[in-house]
Amino acid sequence: MHDRRMLEELPRQEALRLLASVPMGRVVFTQRALPAIRPVNHILDGGEVVIRTNLSSSVATTVGHQPEAVVAYEADDIDTDSRTGWSVVITGVARLVRDPLDRARYESLLRPWVENRGDCVLRIRPDIATGFRVTPYQGN
Amino acid sequence: MHDRRMLEELPRQEALRLLASVPMGRVVFTQRALPAIRPVNHILDGGEVVIRTNLSSSVATTVGHQPEAVVAYEADDIDTDSRTGWSVVITGVARLVRDPLDRARYESLLRPWVENRGDCVLRIRPDIATGFRVTPYQGN
Numbered sequence: 641m642h643d644r645r646m647l648e649e650l651p652r653q654e655a656l657r658l659l660a661s662v663p664m665g666r667v668v669f670t671q672r673a674l675p676a677i678r679p680v681n682h683i684l685d686g687g688e689v690v691i692r693t694n695l696s697s698s699v700a701t702t703v704g705h706q707p708e709a710v711v712a713y714e715a716d717d718i719d720t721d722s723r724t725g726w727s728v729v730i731t732g733v734a735r736l737v738r739d740p741l742d743r744a745r746y747e748s749l750l751r752p753w754v755e756n757r758g759d760c761v762l763r764i765r766p767d768i769a770t771g772f773r774v775t776p777y778q779g780n
Numbered sequence: 781m782h783d784r785r786m787l788e789e790l791p792r793q794e795a796l797r798l799l800a801s802v803p804m805g806r807v808v809f810t811q812r813a814l815p816a817i818r819p820v821n822h823i824l825d826g827g828e829v830v831i832r833t834n835l836s837s838s839v840a841t842t843v844g845h846q847p848e849a850v851v852a853y854e855a856d857d858i859d860t861d862s863r864t865g866w867s868v869v870i871t872g873v874a875r876l877v878r879d880p881l882d883r884a885r886y887e888s889l890l891r892p893w894v895e896n897r898g899d900c901v902l903r904i905r906p907d908i909a910t911g912f913r914v915t916p917y918q919g920n
Contacts, residue, residue: 647894663860668808668815675808675815675852679867712815720803723893727819753863753914754787774893 644777655728655771660684665715669699681750689764692750700760703734728771737761784917795868795911800824805855809839829904832890840900843874868911877901
């Protein structure tokens with residue numbers, strides 16, 4: 641039997657719902673004109689994606705030194721055996737969270753992978769939210 | 781007990797070995813000056829990362845219309861419960877595989893997620909290969 645799968649594009653709300661259902665993703669940014677990527681934990685808050693990352697890391701430096709930095713953020717849940725699952729990408733403006741109370745609240749919700757005093761918190765506004773889902777073909 | 785983890789940087793060879801041990805990753809590229817990302821399957825061949833992607837997809841268009849396009853490619857295996865695992869990123873020049881024999885061989889090795897006649901094959905040269913591994917802290 642030839643195994644067939646269907647690819648379905650996801651509407652914005654479904655893409656954001658799936659993103660909120662998993663704890664980690666990958667932030668994608670431009671660093672010295674080169675594409676760069678780093679896996680991080682995330683939460684959704686007020687319709688925005690909030691991540692915690694090392695201040696010395698490139699994305700924080702990139703965002704911290706520009707009035708507006710556009711990043712992409714990807715999360716997925718793909719079964720590599722059945723080759724089914726979903727992937728969501730949001731693209732939008734990222735900003736450093738500077739308010740101490742907001743920062744403390746996000747830091748309590750986002751556990752870093754390794755304890756680090758130099759952490760900072762970024763909010764990413766999902767100006768674009770796209771995604772796809774691959775499912776087994778149900779037709780005949 | 782305070783759970784502690786250790787972050788270890790990976791040498792190039794170990795980063796490439798881990799990348800070769802998993803079937804999928806995410807290709808990261810710049811599209812109209814914006815960061816973009818797409819999950820794909822990969823193999824390592826002759827020290828280069830080979831991916832198959834839809835010709836109409838942005839990365840193929842980006843690579844196909846430039847003499848040299850630099851992309852990043854990320855793969856990871858992270859346990860979100862224990863927050864341990866690894867992530868590898870390679871960065872380098874991507875080129876369309878135009879030789880019909882090479883292309884046919886790669887297409888037989890790289891199964892696409894959805895059957896598509898418009899597939900093309902890209903080779904990415906790992907000019908930079910970095911990564912990290914997070915493990916439980918073994919000290920006292």
